[in-house]
Structure formats: structure tokens, C-alpha cells
Amino acid sequence: MEPRVILALDFGGTKHTAGVLEVRALWNYSPSAQPGEEITPGVTGELWTAVRREFAPPGSSAQTDLRLMFDMAxxxxxxxxxxxxxxxxxxxxxxxxxxxxxxxxxPGWENIPLASLLWEEFGAPARVDNDANAAALGEYRFGAGRGCSSLLYITVSTGVGSGWILDGEPWRGHGGMAGESGHTVVDPSGPLCLCGKHGCVERFASGPYMAADARELLARHPEQGALLRALAGGDLEKIDARMLSQAAEQGDELAWSVLERGARALGTGIGNAANLVNPQRFILGGGVTKSGPRWWETVRAAARSTALPEVEVDIVPARLGDHAPLWGAVALAQDLVTQGSQTERRI
Amino acid sequence: MEPRVILALDFGGTKHTAGVLEVRALWNYSPSAQPGEEITPGVTGELWTAVRREFAPPGSSAQTDLRLMFDMAxxxxxxxxxxxxxxxxxxxxxxxxxxxxxxxxxPGWENIPLASLLWEEFGAPARVDNDANAAALGEYRFGAGRGCSSLLYITVSTGVGSGWILDGEPWRGHGGMAGESGHTVVDPSGPLCLCGKHGCVERFASGPYMAADARELLARHPEQGALLRALAGGDLEKIDARMLSQAAEQGDELAWSVLERGARALGTGIGNAANLVNPQRFILGGGVTKSGPRWWETVRAAARSTALPEVEVDIVPARLGDHAPLWGAVALAQDLVTQGSQTERRI
Structure with a gap:
């Protein structure tokens, strides 16, 4: 008999990933990486039969995205x-x-019936979710959330978004809008966010906003931020979150002040979420979370001081890296395969 | 055959309530009050066989509370x-x-096995929850949350607390601490809350804190708040949230400024919760919610401007008044009675 396989797809905006694996490979899968280590499932082997990732060419549309993905798959x-x-x-x-x-x-993705199109193309049932919910599900079932019954996964990257797992299931909200942690307000007298509000978590903590804040500080204080300026080679437009953390690590106070403000806002948002929903764990992923131990300490301290003493706040790094949404796609497919068979369902 | 009855108990700190009703009375129960009207289930009739409420005498302990409740029941x-x-x-x-x-x-309530004690006393299984969760469940099943699948019930009174219903079930959080909406921070540069943080929702919006804020403003601005001073008969200690709303209604600007600040903070907290969890409805109860249409408008406007445009925010008044926790107790007992019988479970 031919092995039954799962197809997992991640439409990522600029890059698309497709992966194939055997259903039975999931049965007793346990990641070989040590706790704390990042799992790199992008490589073939261990679990995946094959994985491919391609960048979307400039000028992409829904149609070209779909063609690219269908061909890869x-x-x-x-x-x-x-x-x-x-x-x-x-x-x-x-x-x-x-x-x-x-x-x-x-452009062109408005109201595209993706599950139906996939059925037509591949003759198989499909389940679709947004990347934050998928990443939460991936971390829950294969990554840093294994063994938890509830968690909030937060990605801190070009934006700040998140996905919930509550009672072992994705919680998407009444209108499918749950998880907008980036647009919770932590300081109404803070700077203006693109969303129109002041002092959103994303406004303080996301990569592009921190870079913009650093540029503004450098312009206002010509005597400060020498290290950061040097790293940028004089071209302030080159500054990004990674450069900020490099400069901060080397002792640049201006760079650290920006990172610290972001980490504090994020921690306050996490503490608020802990008081409100009290999940078992918070899992943080995305580029900005690579900002070093001081950034993590600041996030944890702010969350701890915002949460009530009785409210536990367990904040850990994501383990699936950029591939968390793809792993979530595996989990979505897995549920379709094993529907009705509870023994297989939770690996 | 003797009718099967449910015993519902509400240990309220200063007042205790016990109610008895027939299980079959719940089967097809639909409240006779019109939408928006408050249901007053404290009176015998309609559904209840009997309800009694007594104030706890001064110097109460867990033992005297239990004795009082057992005797009433x-x-x-x-x-x-x-x-x-x-x-x-x-x-x-x-x-x-x-x-x-x-x-x-x-005093004396530390680790009291209430369900076991009730079993010993009355020979029946008991389910116990805190008042915020119970009130949420009561409003969900009998009040302003009927027909919703998810909601956050918030009581705005001497404190600000809340309870979740998600997917038709109470969500209590990993450590049972979910719903501490009163201690989410909406302004880190705000005044100090007893919890040790600055700018909690409760610090702005609860009755006693608003009264304290009004007193402080009156002391600082002897030329302002004439109406409020008159209502208090010169004794500023008499000021409470109700007096503030009376004065505000009569045009006292100082009183309104305090209420408005509280309403805004509460609305911001609700908007944040909407972005984060996206429940179908927010239900507000407690004495402070009797502060008139301007207070409600302010809460709704702040919540609306805090939530992302795509996030619906439906905020309605509670319908079960002070008795919401007692109704929640009915729902808890109802679940015990109808366990395994899904047809009876949801009335």
C-alpha cells in the first residue's frame, strides 16, 4: 500500500513553503532537539519527506502565488x-x-476559496488558518508548547501578532480576530501607531518601529549612538532591529534604550494578557526575540510586575523558528486525517 | 414523586443568599422581562420556589457564614x-x-472544602466557583448573554473583576486566575493602585477609587464641585460613585471629570480585551454601571477607538443585577443534574 502523506503549505507573503510527510511518521514523533534548542524542520529527514521554499517574484499576485505553490506541491x-x-x-x-x-x-487574494481550489487541484480536504494561529498550533503540538493546555504565541517581527491555544484548541475569537496583541494599548500617551491609536505594543516593540525610533533619537542627539552609527556605516536607513541589538550588546546606550522601551511595552502587554486570560505559557518568536538576554530579562520583568502576584507568567522562546506556520499546517492536516480517531490525534 | 430541586447559594462577603427551584422549572424557562429590562429573580415566583437573603453579622467567620447559609438552606x-x-x-x-x-x-475560609461540607450536610453533589465566573455563567445562560457563544462579564463596583465564557464554557485560566481585567494596566503613568501597579483599570474606574479621586480634586480646587459638595452635605467622606453620577447629571463638571476618566479607562481595557480575545459580547454589571447614559457612551467610545476597526465590540448592561452570581450557581447545579443529558443541559 502506498504511504498516506500530508501536504503542508505556508503562504508567507514574500516566501512560500511546501512540505510533504508521511502520516505514520507523526504517530510517535518527538523532536530530537534538546529543550531550548531550536528545531530546524526545514531540512529533509527526521520527519519530513521533502520541503521546498521559494521566494515570490516581484509583482506577485494571488494567481502567481497559487501557481508557484501548486507547482511546488x-x-x-x-x-x-x-x-x-x-x-x-x-x-x-x-x-x-x-x-x-x-x-x-x-493583490488579488480577496475572498479566494483556497480550500476548494486545493480540493480541485489535489483531490484532498484542506484546512486553512492565518499564520499566527497556525504558528501557535505548530508550537503547541510540535514546539515550545508541547504538554501545555493553553498558550499565547506572539511573533515580534515587522509586526506583533499572536495566536491562542485554549484548552488544547485554537481560539480564533467570535469574528476570527482574536490575537491582536500588537494593538493592545499599553500607554495612551505614547507615540502614534499606524492603526490610529497611541502607544500600542506594536508601536513600541516591532522591528521597523524600533528602527524608526532609533533614527529619530540619532537625529535629535548627534552626540549619542556612535556605535550604532558606525554599524550603519553612516546610512541610518540601514538600521534594523538586529543592528540595534548588535549595537546594544556592544554598549550603545541609545540602541539599548530603544530596545528596552520595546521590551517593556511587550512585557506590559503580556502581563495584561496574563491577568485577563491566565494561559499556561507565553511563547515568543520572530526576529526581534533574537535581541539577546537583556531584552528577554526586560520582557520578563515587565510582565512579572504587571501580572498580579498570584498569576503565573511563563515566557519562553519559540522553538520552530520561521517554520512554525508550516508545522501548524501539518497539525491542521493531521486533524483532518485523524478526525474521529482520538488516539492518533495528539502525537 | 417528589419534585427534584436545585439549591443555589451565593456567599457574598457581606450578604448571603440561598435559593431553591425545581429542576423542571428550568427546562423551558425564558425570562419574562423585555430585552434591556433588568430581571429581578430575587422575588419568589416565575422560576424560583423560594429565595432568602441575609446580611452577615459583624465579626463573621467562615464558621458563622456556613452556619447561617446551612440554616437558610x-x-x-x-x-x-x-x-x-x-x-x-x-x-x-x-x-x-x-x-x-x-x-x-x-477570616477562616482558608482551604475550606466547601463541596464536601455541602455533601455531608445535604447529601447532594455541589459545584463551586468564584462570584465573577458564576455571574458570567448566570448572565450567559439566563441574562444578557443568552444566545452568545463567548462573552466577558465585567463587574464594576468596589472593585473591577470579570469572568469569561468561551465556546459556551467558563474559561478560568490555567491557575484559575483568568478575568482580572481590573488589574490590566491602561496607563503606566497613572495613579498608584493598591496592587502596586500604576494605572490599572480598577484604579480609575471602581467606585471607591473614583470617590477618593473626587475628594482629592475637591480639596485641591476649593472653587469647583459646588453641586457635589452640596450633595455630600459638606461631609466629603460620604461621597460614593452614586453621588458622583447624581452630581454629574446635575451638571457638576468635577464629578463628571472623575466618572469620565474611569469610563475611558474601562473602555480602553475593554478594547484591549476585544483585540486580544475577540469575544462576541461584553456584559457590564455592578453599581458603577448605573452612572447614566453619558458614562455608557464614554465606555463604548473608548472601547470602539481602542479596538481595531475589524473587531466588533458589543457592550451591553447586565440583566441579572446583584443576583447574577446566584443565577450562576443555578447553572452550576444544572450542569450537575443534567450531566450526560445534552438535551436538557442548555435551556
């Missing part, structure tokens, strides 16, 4: 029909209907 | 054995074990 499947398909999409999704609402980056 | 039951007992307790509770953790008002 067909290559990987090599003629076999998948048992189920899981999809992470980088934008708002109606996960119940399997319909993409829109993409903030690529 | 025995009177109401008149010798019949209840099918199940539901309990709302005004303090932290381990609802899984049916054990009270402590009371912030009454």
Missing part, C-alpha cells in the same frame, strides 16, 4: 494524492469556510 | 434533598476540587 507529491492538506496563510482567513479574506501584501 | 428545602447544589463564592476558589482558597473579607 505537485513536484513534492510526485503523483501521489495527499490524505489531507493544511495551509497557513499570511493574512486574514475565514478558517471555517477555508476562504482567504485578503492579503495585506499581495 | 435547610429552611428553604424543608426536609427535601436537593438533586444538586451550585455555589458562588466571593473570593478565590479551586473550582475543580470545590475548595475555597480564602476570603479577602472574612
Amino acid at each position: 505537485s513536484d513534492l507529491l510526485a503523483g501521489s494524492r495527499p490524505a489531507a492538506i493544511g495551509v497557513s496563510f499570511g493574512g486574514p482567513v475565514d478558517s471555517q469556510q477555508g476562504v482567504v479574506r485578503l492579503s495585506h501584501h499581495v | 435547610s429552611d428553604l428545602l424543608a426536609g427535601s434533598r436537593p438533586a444538586a447544589i451550585g455555589v458562588s463564592f466571593g473570593g478565590p476558589v479551586d473550582s475543580q476540587q470545590g475548595v475555597v482558597r480564602l476570603s479577602h473579607h472574612v
Whole structure:
């Protein structure tokens, strides 16, 4: 008998990933990485039969994205029909209907019935969710959330977004909008966010906003930030979150002040979420979380001092890196395959 | 055959309530009050067989509270054995074990196995929850949350507390601490809260804090707040939230400024919760919510401007008044009675 395979897809805005693995490989899967180590499932082996990742060419549309993904998937499947398909999409999704609402980056994605299109193309049922929910599900089932019953996964990157797992299931909210932790307000007298509010978590803590804040400080204080200026080679537009943490690590006080403010805002938001929902764990992923131990200490301290003493706040780094949404897609497909068979369902 | 009855108990700190009703009365119960009208289930009739409420005498302890409640319940039951007992307790509770953790008002409640004691006394299974969760459940099943699948119930009174219903079930959090909306921070440069943080929702929006803020403003601005001073008859210690709203209604700007600040903070907290969890409805109860239409408008406007445009924010008044926890106790008992019988479970 041909092995039953799962097809996992991650539509990532600028890069798309497709992966194929055997259903039975999931049965007793336990990641070989040590606790705390990051799992790198992008490489073939261990669990995956094959994984491919490609950048979307400039000028992409929904149509070109779909073609690219379908071609990758067909290559990987090599003629076999998948048992189920899981999809992470980088934008708002109606996960119940399997319909993409829109993409903030690529035109033409308005109301695309992705699950139906996948059924037509591959003859298999598909489940679709947005990338934050998928990443939360991936970390829950394969990464830093294994063994937890509830968690909030937060990605701190170009934006700040998040996904909930409550009682072992994704919590998407009444209108599918849950997890907008980046747009919770932590300081109404803070700077203006693109969303129109002042002092959102994202306004303080995301990479591009921190870079902008650093540029503004450098312009206002010509005598400060020498290290950061040197790293940028004089071109302040080059500054990003990684450069900030490099400069801060080397002792640049201006760079650290920006990172610290972001970490504090994020920690306050986490503490508020802890008081409000009291999940078992917070899992932080995304580029900004690579900002070093001082950044982590500041996030944890702010969260701890915001949460009530009786409220536990366990904050850990994500383990699945950039591939968390793809792992979430695996989990979505896994649920389709094992529906009705509770023994297989939770690996 | 003797009718099967439910015993519902509300340990309220200063007042205790016991109610008895027939299980079958719940089957097709639909409140007769019009939408928006407050339901007053304290009166016998319609649904309840009997309800009694008594104030705890000064110097109460867990022992005297229990004695008082047991006596009331025995009177109401008149010798019949209840099918199940539901309990709302005004303090932290381990609802899984049916054990009270402590009371912030009454000594001796530390680790009292309330469900076991009730079993011994009345020979019936009991389910215990804290008052915020019980009130949320009560409003969900009998009040302003009927027909919703998710909601946050917030009581704005001497404190600000809340309870979640998510996917039709109470969400208590990993450590049973979910719903501490009063201690989410909405302005870190705000005044100090007793919890040790600055700018908690409760610090701005609760009755006693608003009264204290008004007193401070009156002391600082002897030329302002004439109406409020007159209402207090010169004794500023008499000021409470109700007096503030009376004065504000009559045009006292100082009184309104305090109420407005509280309403804004509460609305910001609600908007943050909407972004984070996206429940279908927010239900507000407690004395402060009687502060008139301007207070409600301010809460709604602040919540609306804090939530992202795509996030719906439906904020409605509670319908069960002070009795919401007692109704929640009914729902807890109802679940015990109808466990395994899904058709009866949701009335």
C-alpha cells in the first residue's frame, strides 16, 4: 500500500513553503532537539519527506502565488494524492469556510476559496488558518508548547501578532480576530501607531518601529549612538532591529534604550494578557526575540510586575523558528486525517 | 414523586443568599422581562420556589457564614434533598476540587472544602466557583448573554473583576486566575493602585477609587464641585460613585471629570480585551454601571477607538443585577443534574 502523506503549505507573503510527510511518521514523533534548542524542520529527514521554499517574484499576485505553490506541491507529491492538506496563510482567513479574506501584501487574494481550489487541484480536504494561529498550533503540538493546555504565541517581527491555544484548541475569537496583541494599548500617551491609536505594543516593540525610533533619537542627539552609527556605516536607513541589538550588546546606550522601551511595552502587554486570560505559557518568536538576554530579562520583568502576584507568567522562546506556520499546517492536516480517531490525534 | 430541586447559594462577603427551584422549572424557562429590562429573580415566583437573603453579622467567620447559609438552606428545602447544589463564592476558589482558597473579607475560609461540607450536610453533589465566573455563567445562560457563544462579564463596583465564557464554557485560566481585567494596566503613568501597579483599570474606574479621586480634586480646587459638595452635605467622606453620577447629571463638571476618566479607562481595557480575545459580547454589571447614559457612551467610545476597526465590540448592561452570581450557581447545579443529558443541559 502506498504511504498516506500530508501536504503542508505556508503562504508567507514574500516566501512560500511546501512540505510533504508521511502520516505514520507523526504517530510517535518527538523532536530530537534538546529543550531550548531550536528545531530546524526545514531540512529533509527526521520527519519530513521533502520541503521546498521559494521566494515570490516581484509583482506577485494571488494567481502567481497559487501557481508557484501548486507547482511546488505537485513536484513534492510526485503523483501521489495527499490524505489531507493544511495551509497557513499570511493574512486574514475565514478558517471555517477555508476562504482567504485578503492579503495585506499581495493583490488579488480577496475572498479566494483556497480550500476548494486545493480540493480541485489535489483531490484532498484542506484546512486553512492565518499564520499566527497556525504558528501557535505548530508550537503547541510540535514546539515550545508541547504538554501545555493553553498558550499565547506572539511573533515580534515587522509586526506583533499572536495566536491562542485554549484548552488544547485554537481560539480564533467570535469574528476570527482574536490575537491582536500588537494593538493592545499599553500607554495612551505614547507615540502614534499606524492603526490610529497611541502607544500600542506594536508601536513600541516591532522591528521597523524600533528602527524608526532609533533614527529619530540619532537625529535629535548627534552626540549619542556612535556605535550604532558606525554599524550603519553612516546610512541610518540601514538600521534594523538586529543592528540595534548588535549595537546594544556592544554598549550603545541609545540602541539599548530603544530596545528596552520595546521590551517593556511587550512585557506590559503580556502581563495584561496574563491577568485577563491566565494561559499556561507565553511563547515568543520572530526576529526581534533574537535581541539577546537583556531584552528577554526586560520582557520578563515587565510582565512579572504587571501580572498580579498570584498569576503565573511563563515566557519562553519559540522553538520552530520561521517554520512554525508550516508545522501548524501539518497539525491542521493531521486533524483532518485523524478526525474521529482520538488516539492518533495528539502525537 | 417528589419534585427534584436545585439549591443555589451565593456567599457574598457581606450578604448571603440561598435559593431553591425545581429542576423542571428550568427546562423551558425564558425570562419574562423585555430585552434591556433588568430581571429581578430575587422575588419568589416565575422560576424560583423560594429565595432568602441575609446580611452577615459583624465579626463573621467562615464558621458563622456556613452556619447561617446551612440554616437558610435547610429552611428553604424543608426536609427535601436537593438533586444538586451550585455555589458562588466571593473570593478565590479551586473550582475543580470545590475548595475555597480564602476570603479577602472574612477570616477562616482558608482551604475550606466547601463541596464536601455541602455533601455531608445535604447529601447532594455541589459545584463551586468564584462570584465573577458564576455571574458570567448566570448572565450567559439566563441574562444578557443568552444566545452568545463567548462573552466577558465585567463587574464594576468596589472593585473591577470579570469572568469569561468561551465556546459556551467558563474559561478560568490555567491557575484559575483568568478575568482580572481590573488589574490590566491602561496607563503606566497613572495613579498608584493598591496592587502596586500604576494605572490599572480598577484604579480609575471602581467606585471607591473614583470617590477618593473626587475628594482629592475637591480639596485641591476649593472653587469647583459646588453641586457635589452640596450633595455630600459638606461631609466629603460620604461621597460614593452614586453621588458622583447624581452630581454629574446635575451638571457638576468635577464629578463628571472623575466618572469620565474611569469610563475611558474601562473602555480602553475593554478594547484591549476585544483585540486580544475577540469575544462576541461584553456584559457590564455592578453599581458603577448605573452612572447614566453619558458614562455608557464614554465606555463604548473608548472601547470602539481602542479596538481595531475589524473587531466588533458589543457592550451591553447586565440583566441579572446583584443576583447574577446566584443565577450562576443555578447553572452550576444544572450542569450537575443534567450531566450526560445534552438535551436538557442548555435551556
